[in-house]
Amino acid sequence: MAFAPTPQPRTSAAAPAVNTRVALAVVTTIFFMWGFLTCLNDILIPHLKAVFELNYARAMLVQFTFFGAYFLMSLPAGRLVAHLGYKKGIVAGLVIAGIGALGFWPAAELRIYEAFLGALFVLATGITVLQVAANPYVALLGPEQTSSSRLTLAQALNSLGTTLAPYFGGVLILSSTVKSAEQIAVMPQAEQIAYRVQEAQAVQGPYLGLGIALFLLAVFVFLFRLPALTETTEQADHSKHTLREALSHRHVMFGVLGIFFYVGAEVAIGSLMVNYFSLPEIAAITEEKASKYLMAYWFLAMVGRFAGSAMMVKLSPRKLLATFAAGNIVLLAITMSNTGMVAVYSLIGVGLFNSIMFPTIFALSIERLGPLTNKASSLLIMAIVGGAVIPLLQGMLADRIGLHHSFILPLLCYGYIIFYGLSGSRPDASAAKGA
Known part of the structure; x- marks a missing residue:
């Protein structure tokens, strides 16, 4: 990631x-x-x-x-x-x-x-x-x-x-x-x-x-x-502002949650993929072979990053983000309702649609913030802790209802990202004025 x-x-x-x-x-x-x-x-x-x-x-x-x-x-x-x-x-x-x-x-x-x-x-x-x-x-x-x-x-x-x-x-x-x-x-x-x-x-x-x-x-x-480069420090211009002030803007607050849920979903899927593909009802393959499919998951994310970057030149980042999140919901629904290689390929495909999410959510969350940009950036980076929390929660869920159906949790995470793309990412009036 x-x-x-x-x-x-x-x-x-x-x-x-x-x-x-x-x-x-x-x-x-x-x-x-x-x-x-x-x-x-x-x-x-x-x-x-x-x-x-x-x-x-x-x-x-x-x-x-x-x-x-x-x-x-x-x-x-x-x-x-x-x-x-x-x-x-x-x-x-x-x-x-x-x-x-x-x-x-x-x-x-x-x-x-x-x-x-x-x-x-x-x-x-x-x-x-x-x-x-x-x-x-x-x-x-x-x-x-x-x-x-x-x-x-x-x-x-x-x-x-x-x-x-x-x-x-x-x-x-x-x-x-x-x-x-x-x-x-x-x-x-x-x-x-x-x-x-x-x-x-x-x-x-x-x-x-x-x-x-x-x-x-x-x-x-x-x-x-x-090469010798000039160092950067937080000058007085930044110290006037607080993290709470940045979080008061709706698109920042929703964006922090967006990063939390996205990173959590991406990491959880990658973390459990090898065990998932090894299940008898999914692919019944060795963990070593399953790791090759994990490689494909991350490769598609790399390919999608470049393709998505080109697409955003002409398409709305908000609509593209929501569309990609919807694509992942469909793929996760397919993997949970199927077995065999259909379940394998649908889960691997999630990597392709993950590609643009982190940079797009990040960019939309700091839009029109002016001097609050650094504080909002700090909050968004700290929200990467979703990669610690969501996988743990999915692990607990897998122990209760089985690994196959535990992917309902990342599916819900992508549901939130649809909301963020369509509504939560729009700056409020104060941000639009450069706050």
Whole structure:
């Protein structure tokens, strides 16, 4: 999934243009890495669910921890980047994320689920710092009039990471999960313990490799002579306004809920897709094979982002948003009322219609806000915590009514987005005057 860019600061006239293209190439690899790490959670969930014999609600604590860290650490991350600057902030984010990735090694040795969650929280904290530092830095790497194209390129690399993560995660992690719960139950106790240990350790190699890659990237960024850019701070103009003042505008308030429900629905579907496709009545395939379909889900989101961007040149963003949300409701209704490959393909198709939702909701929510834009942006970014709450709620629902019918929850989330596109996104009179 893509996150909105931080409002753009001004560039320094002294920034050496000679390094700009190379610097952009370096920084966009960071977008790829955090997209890869974020989507790898969708592989981690079914693996840890099998290792620790978790119900769906407990398995969803992976996303609750990850996106909860984003919610809790976004403001401290902003202060850290303001203190260190963009370049050192990026380095700090990479190092913190690397420490979190290395934490998977002792967690696997201890075979304690909470230890995995602790390592994941540290990893997510590092990614949060990267979000805060890298987005504005990319915006500054060149002329102001081309900043949007640079951010689009960087977000495309983020989408590439989310597309490739399921493939590598399936091969490196899920390929070792070859026994069903029934097969494990009839094994002798000693063999069961040995098998669980082996399964837990399957994450060690991949996350150790990711940790090393993050540290090496941190060293490279630290040593690389990135262009010197003017830092941004919240000046007195922004301090006059409050978050409550921004939230008083109806399209901001409804937009915060829109981001909450959209991110929650997107993350919940991706998190449960591997387990869903593995069900006997759906596709009855291995988790490794199911991860390939998850890859298609994220690939369609990447394709739809570019297609939707072109469509919005001629079509109303509000109507397109409502239409795409309606499309997802139809697809979810199809998957819940069918079995076999019809249920599989209809759920994968949701990725295509997810594509434009985050940037469109975000843009409509900050429309005509003037000096309140930064405060509204902060609220919208914090609403990404929906990625922690909705998957957990769907997990609890799946434990009660079954995974097949638990998709009623994201369906309702998309119902709200239809309302937002058609009505809730329209600014009130005070916003229309530039408030």
